[in-house]
Amino acid sequence: MLNNGNSAAGKGPHGAAGVILALALLLLAATSARAEGPQYCTGTFSNMRYVQAGNDLIGMEVRIVLGERGFKAMIQSALGTPGDPVLVDAQIKGQAISFDVPAGRNERPGRFQGTITDQGISGALTYENGGQIPLNLPRRTSYWDDQAPFGGS
CATH class of the missing domain: 1.20.5 (Single alpha-helices involved in coiled-coils or other helix-helix interfaces)
Structure with missing residues (x-):
């Protein structure tokens, strides 16, 4: 043309x-x-760390993923040794997030409510008895990405 x-x-x-x-x-x-x-609500949020002085693993890790029926939160806490991870439904609306935390070896039952940002998840875990603890889990790679040797010990 x-x-x-x-x-x-x-x-x-x-x-x-x-x-x-x-x-x-x-x-x-x-x-x-x-x-x-935040650009993404999915990812890993963790303050889990190894404390050499007591040979302890402490903290909590939450991984948010999208499943067939909505968002899921994989939760693992450690109080000296790691508890088994659990998968629960997560409710996410805008930057608000909430999910139930079932009872486990390292955790009492409760409900987490907070916000997701590019830096992490922050909010509070409220236990069934009304007690509350603040949680601030930075967005980062999982503690387990480079930690577990072959054989599990």
Whole structure:
């Protein structure tokens, strides 16, 4: 196709200035959406760590994944030794997250309610007896990603 001089490539609001304006608006919209909340609600959130002085593993790890029927939270806590991980339904709406924590060897039953950000999950675990503990679990790789030797010991 020949350019007859009336093309929009360099004239009017649809020309180069229009393209630049459209790109600037797209960039602004993408930046604004990013500032509103975390990019992903899935991931690993953990404060689990090894304490050499007592030869203990302590902390909690939560991994949020998307399953066939909604979001799931894999929860594992450690009070000296790791408890078995459990999988529970997680309710996520915007940045708000909640899930039930069942009773286990290292945990009393309760409900976690908090928020998810790009930095982690923070909130409180409220036990059935009304007691409450604050939780701040940074977003990071799992403690187990590089820790367990072959043979499990």
